[in-house]
Amino acid sequence: MLLAAIRCTKIKSSICLKSPSRRYLWVSSRFVTDRAAKEEELRIFIVAGEVSGDTIGSRLMASLKKLSPVPIRFSGVGGSMMSKQGLKSLFPMDNIAVMGIWELLPHLYNFRVKLKETVEAAFMFHPHVVVTVDSKGFSFRLLKQLRGCQSKGLAATFVGHPILEDVLELNMGKEIALHEWKITGNGEDFRKTYAIPSGATVITLLPGSRLQEVTRMLPIFSNTMKLLKDSFPELVTVIHVAPNQLVDNFITRAIHKWPVPAILIPGGIPHLKYDAFNASRVALCTSGTVAMELQLARLPCLVTYRAHFLTEWVIRYKAKIPYISLPNILLDSPVIPEALFQACTPTKLASSLKELMNNTVLQQQQVVAAEKVMELICPSNRTVNNLQQQGMRWRPPIYTPSMIAASTILSYAQR
Structure with missing residues (x-):
């Protein structure tokens, strides 16, 4: 299931990375970096609820730091990999790493408490962008409570599956056919x-x-x-x-x-x-x-x-x-x-x-x-062409899903 994006009063934009078959990036604001430049920092609230999401989130954070024209400050929920990129998690990621229907029941009260805590932290942080990675049960509820969902003006870009990062990392960034x-x-x-x-x-x-x-x-x-x-x-x-x-x-x-x-x-x-x-x-x-x-x-x-x-x-x-x-x-x-x-x-x-x-x-x-x-899981030619039209030099480091995702966030914001 593809998670949609929202726009709300205090949260200026939001994106979600999730699909059972592909990874997409949804962006709901085109003025993120402009606003961030005026405030001299880009604030990103990011939430991941499992190990694979922690890895995806950490790579996205690293890519954003490389490409952002202004300093970035992160807040949200994540694991050890995201903490290495500068995130101080609101609480241990394991608190929301529950999968299933019956399995969730014993954790339901704690789940609601953590959701409320996350929503309150998001509003207090005043982020320019909200990102959720996987954990759709928690993410859906989080986005819903951040003031409703709207689909107008959204843009979607297929960024490729995260495992492609392994190929490029182990091949030292060389271009791969x-x-x-x-x-x-x-x-x-x-x-x-x-x-x-x-x-x-x-x-x-x-x-x-x-x-x-x-x-x-x-x-x-x-x-x-x-x-x-x-x-x-x-x-x-x-x-x-x-x-x-x-x-x-x-x-x-x-x-x-x-x-x-x-x-x-x-x-x-x-x-x-x-x-x-x-x-x-x-x-x-x-x-x-x-x-x-x-x-x-x-x-x-x-x-x-x-x-x-x-x-x-x-x-x-x-x-x-x-x-x-x-x-x-x-x-x-x-x-x-x-x-x-x-x-x-x-x-x-x-x-x-x-x-x-x-x-x-x-x-x-x-x-x-x-x-x-x-x-099937490689970035599409359309994505490549769009980035080239935006003046980006297409080279192996940009060819990773995390770099495509980060550049898409920033490029849409600059339009």
């Missing part, structure tokens, strides 16, 4: 660093970034590995740990009872993540941004998800799309196998992983599909 949008990590180096035997089968596990999903998915992954260890005697699992202290603590405790050798990889280190992907035969992941990262690495995977049974019931009977992973949604095809809800059991996961590991045709189908997905 469309067919080269991929990351090939150093799997051999990774195996040597972690003393993985040459004949061992490595499986990458990505249990999620929120504590609620990790506590639900990690035990399922553990029992799946228990079923696979007899079929693959030298089985090694690489568990990717999101940059979330609660998640880190939970996984660290759980690993003591892990059925096979395991290596924990800290989040937030792109080259290490893709080295691990390259060393792996397949991946087992919880649905999320990681499915796109695995496509970027061309690593065949199985996407999974479990939730509270009431949440699952609502999704099963109310969802209007047949797939949950973004690559499948984009291609409108079940290229990546999905094991969802009641079908997400250790027995079924073990069976699906064995089939994927032993079937080169299935593996190749995912690799071919990944190239099509990359084409």
Whole structure:
């Protein structure tokens, strides 16, 4: 779902970055930098409610600081990545990182308290721009309370998917041809660093970034590995740990009872993540941004998800799309196998992983599909042309979604 923009009395403009298939930037004011110049600073109120949003938000903040003609001051809600860019979060981002229907109920009072706190802080900050990244439940309510939504005079620009940032960062900003949008990590180096035997089968596990999903998915992954260890005697699992202290603590405790050798990889280190992907035969992941990262690495995977049974019931009977992973949604095809809800059991996961590991045709189908997905998530020619018409020199640093988003905010403001 695409979040719209609003304009209100004290909040001069607002934008939202969110879509299940693409990232868009909405801007509702063309006079942001003019007003900011008069006040000698650009005030941006930005809110992210999950790890992936924290990464997107931090990159946007860094890009805005590079391009803005006036000093920028930030306020809002974010995580560790956004704090490195100068945001002092109103409260820990984990307070609003709740996903689901039934899962939200125990946190409803706290959710409302944090929403009120955020709205009040936004008005006190007198921002020129309000930005929300993902977390649509919180973002919708925040924007609604910042005095209504209007669609007149809005402009939309597709800025590309955030994972494209990884490609350019790991290629040191070099210009990348469309067919080269991929990351090939150093799997051999990774195996040597972690003393993985040459004949061992490595499986990458990505249990999620929120504590609620990790506590639900990690035990399922553990029992799946228990079923696979007899079929693959030298089985090694690489568990990717999101940059979330609660998640880190939970996984660290759980690993003591892990059925096979395991290596924990800290989040937030792109080259290490893709080295691990390259060393792996397949991946087992919880649905999320990681499915796109695995496509970027061309690593065949199985996407999974479990939730509270009431949440699952609502999704099963109310969802209007047949797939949950973004690559499948984009291609409108079940290229990546999905094991969802009641079908997400250790027995079924073990069976699906064995089939994927032993079937080169299935593996190749995912690799071919990944190239099509990359084409769909790249910035459009229209976006490129618009920026060129605005006098921007088109070069690799500008070619990232965050730089396009930042330049779009500022260029619309200067018109």
